[in-house]
Amino acid sequence: MKTSLTVAVVGATGAVGQEFLSLFTARQVPVGELRLLASSRSAGKRVAFEGREVEIGLLSAESFRGVDVAFFSAGATRSREFVPAAVEAGAVVIDNSSAFRMEPDVPLVVPEVNGRLVCAETRLIAVPNCTAIILTMAVAPLRSLGHIERLIVSTYQSASGGGAAMMELLKDQTAAVVGGRGYASLDLEPLTEPYAFNLFSHNTPIGNDGYNEEEQKVIAETRKILGQPNLRMSVTCVRVPVLRAHTESVIVEFSGPAPSEDDIRYVLEKSDGIELVDDRENNSFPTPLKATGKDDVLAGRIRHDAGNDHAICMLIAGDQLRKGAALNAVQIAEHAFGLRQKSV
Amino acid sequence: MKTSLTVAVVGATGAVGQEFLSLFTARQVPVGELRLLASSRSAGKRVAFEGREVEIGLLSAESFRGVDVAFFSAGATRSREFVPAAVEAGAVVIDNSSAFRMEPDVPLVVPEVNGRLVCAETRLIAVPNCTAIILTMAVAPLRSLGHIERLIVSTYQSASGGGAAMMELLKDQTAAVVGGRGYASLDLEPLTEPYAFNLFSHNTPIGNDGYNEEEQKVIAETRKILGQPNLRMSVTCVRVPVLRAHTESVIVEFSGPAPSEDDIRYVLEKSDGIELVDDRENNSFPTPLKATGKDDVLAGRIRHDAGNDHAICMLIAGDQLRKGAALNAVQIAEHAFGLRQKSV
Numbered sequence: 001m002k003t004s005l006t007v008a009v010v011g012a013t014g015a016v017g018q019e020f021l022s023l024f025t026a027r028q029v030p031v032g033e034l035r036l037l038a039s040s041r042s043a044g045k046r047v048a049f050e051g052r053e054v055e056i057g058l059l060s061a062e063s064f065r066g067v068d069v070a071f072f073s074a075g076a077t078r079s080r081e082f083v084p085a086a087v088e089a090g091a092v093v094i095d096n097s098s099a100f101r102m103e104p105d106v107p108l109v110v111p112e113v114n115g116r117l118v119c120a121e122t123r124l125i126a127v128p129n130c131t132a133i134i135l136t137m138a139v140a141p142l143r144s145l146g147h148i149e150r151l152i153v154s155t156y157q158s159a160s161g162g163g164a165a166m167m168e169l170l171k172d173q174t175a176a177v178v179g180g181r182g183y184a185s186l187d188l189e190p191l192t193e194p195y196a197f198n199l200f201s202h203n204t205p206i207g208n209d210g211y212n213e214e215e216q217k218v219i220a221e222t223r224k225i226l227g228q229p230n231l232r233m234s235v236t237c238v239r240v241p242v243l244r245a246h247t248e249s250v251i252v253e254f255s256g257p258a259p260s261e262d263d264i265r266y267v268l269e270k271s272d273g274i275e276l277v278d279d280r281e282n283n284s285f286p287t288p289l290k291a292t293g294k295d296d297v298l299a300g301r302i303r304h305d306a307g308n309d310h311a312i313c314m315l316i317a318g319d320q321l322r323k324g325a326a327l328n329a330v331q332i333a334e335h336a337f338g339l340r341q342k343s344v
Numbered sequence: 345m346k347t348s349l350t351v352a353v354v355g356a357t358g359a360v361g362q363e364f365l366s367l368f369t370a371r372q373v374p375v376g377e378l379r380l381l382a383s384s385r386s387a388g389k390r391v392a393f394e395g396r397e398v399e400i401g402l403l404s405a406e407s408f409r410g411v412d413v414a415f416f417s418a419g420a421t422r423s424r425e426f427v428p429a430a431v432e433a434g435a436v437v438i439d440n441s442s443a444f445r446m447e448p449d450v451p452l453v454v455p456e457v458n459g460r461l462v463c464a465e466t467r468l469i470a471v472p473n474c475t476a477i478i479l480t481m482a483v484a485p486l487r488s489l490g491h492i493e494r495l496i497v498s499t500y501q502s503a504s505g506g507g508a509a510m511m512e513l514l515k516d517q518t519a520a521v522v523g524g525r526g527y528a529s530l531d532l533e534p535l536t537e538p539y540a541f542n543l544f545s546h547n548t549p550i551g552n553d554g555y556n557e558e559e560q561k562v563i564a565e566t567r568k569i570l571g572q573p574n575l576r577m578s579v580t581c582v583r584v585p586v587l588r589a590h591t592e593s594v595i596v597e598f599s600g601p602a603p604s605e606d607d608i609r610y611v612l613e614k615s616d617g618i619e620l621v622d623d624r625e626n627n628s629f630p631t632p633l634k635a636t637g638k639d640d641v642l643a644g645r646i647r648h649d650a651g652n653d654h655a656i657c658m659l660i661a662g663d664q665l666r667k668g669a670a671l672n673a674v675q676i677a678e679h680a681f682g683l684r685q686k687s688v
Contacts, residue, residue: 150651178518183633193631197514199586199591201645205627209647209650210648211647234595234657236593242585283549289527301580302554306576311578
């Protein structure tokens with residue numbers, strides 16, 4: 001095991017990139033040299049990290065010489081262009097974009113679920129879509145209680161899924177509306193619907209089958225992470241006026257009668273990375289605000305499905321920037337470099 | 345047919361009550377005498393209506409003498425106490441509360457769905473829960489395409505469901521947060537979770553089966569309205585930081601293969617009280633903001649369920665204060681008094 005790693009971060013000024021830096025410190029990742037990389041728009045800026053000031057360098061194919069681990073979080077186009085160079089340079093590449101997720105030879109990893117796929121030889125690992133990460137975290141442990149046949153999911157996704165700019169957009173629009181300005185005066189770009197006190201079907205293009213790209217990702221990636229290519233999935237993705245952390249209303253259908261509520265709670269409570277928030281008396285359940293800044297995915301409102309005795313319902317919430325992105329990526333690095341004793 | 349009606353409104357100062365007054369004008373309800381009734385807290389206040397000033401009278405068992413139609417929208421306790429007196433006085437009583445909805449001899453009416461239950465002799469008619477109204481409006485027409493076996497619903501419910509006070513609470517909390525105040529400084533009462541930029545499982549008490557009262561109502565009332573006591577229903581009710589209009593993610597499972605998307609669209613487009621908003625190219629679908637102030641329930645994102653070839657998915661949105669409450673009640677009155685030629 002190396003005592004210090006040369007770490008590259010592509011997209012360090014974005015919402016996820018900022019989380020990387022705070023997680024390196026919080027999780028005591030042994031960062032030796034830190035190379036922050038960006039396009040010419042951000043190159044030259046300086047970012048504080050553990051008492052040092054790190055200047056952002058210009059991203060190029062030459063940027064990865066000597067790098068042990070490279071985190072990419074600058075979108076699929078950037079990843080497609082520069083990930084091959086980073087792999088060639090010998091780095092372990094952990095890519096947060098969708099560019100390589102569905103490549104058959106690229107493991108798509110949620111460490112608590114399928115961390116076993118990361119081995120010493122693995123050079124490129126894809127971090128799944130945030131909604132799929134949060135979903136599989138809560139669903140995978142339930143497979144110990146029976147065969148899961150179908151998942152039915154409606155999402156309540158936050159602005160952070162669209163990056164720091166969309167969080168600002170939501171704040172700015174909301175400030176304008178509570179300040180008395182009418183909706184007609186709002187600047188909607190790059191969205192097409194007002195966001196203040198509003199919600200809308202996820203703003204990704206719709207395919208011929210009527211599913212938007214976010215839903216397509218959640219379906220394909222969840223099947224790949226769980227290793228169940230035929231898992232039946234009904235998914236509706238909606239963006240809600242919440243700043244950070246995604247919530248999901250989930251029905252899990254088993255091939256036989258549903259496990260007991262107590263068994264579900266027991267299994268989730270024992271699972272790494274899950275916090276049970278299921279207090280009926282005080283009406284306290286997962287919310288995006290409770291999940292914000294937390295590493296764990298919150299699960300609760302566990303109950304039998306009144307409409308199907310093979311199914312259970314639950315509400316889950318997870319920080320989109322943490323477990324939904326940066327934390328999951330850092331955990332993968334910890335796996336790859338044997339930095340933690342525990343499986344996560 | 346009477347040329348002018350003596351109309352009583354119990355709860356005229358609430359969010360729904362205010363909608364009644366504007367609908368009387370908009371729909372040319374022939375209001376002769378208007379009796380606005382409230383508890384001693386609001387009695388004596390004056391409210392403008394069609395150029396007159398109407399003083400709010402003190403609600404009592406004697407308030408209904410000579411009243412043709414009485415609209416109740418002041419909660420179940422008030423309805424339980426005063427509806428019998430209004431019925432006894434000979435008024436047609438249209439009750440927006442949950443007090444009598446599940447009484448076997450009280451029709452629970454969404455005019456477009458089961459308006460036939462209102463006849464000349466009917467004295468008490470219950471207005472369903474807002475979420476159930478919006479749901480049955482979009483689901484009932486689809487029964488012409490096949491037998492519906494199960495509904496799976498996750499809701500995105502607005503503050504207006506909690507009345508004018510909850511809308512103010514959401515606005516005040518949000519103004520505080522965008523103004524830089526921390527969540528710790530917020531006044532949460534009567535909620536237990538912060539509401540600004542947050543969402544939470546519906547704030548009604550939870551039964552032993554894990555379902556909250558809102559979900560119980562939606563299940564029982566939808567079955568009663570549709571006349572399908574054994575309809576299988578999976579319902580999760582969530583409150584989102586939206587001021588007005590509820591949105592619902594709905595899966596409709598048929599007993600046979602699902603109808604075509606085109607047939608679904610055709611049937612919904614032809615249905616009274618439904619507006620199809622289903623533009624994939626421009627990513628334009630129902631949103632609560634589009635539904636606000638509208639009479640119609642919006643339906644869109646019509647697509648086959650990728651997880652079940654007997655099912656279709658859709659997103660629906662309806663104004664909770666309009667079709668979800670006041671409009672539905674006024675439409676019932678129009679039925680009872682033959683005020684409109686069209687079925688609604």
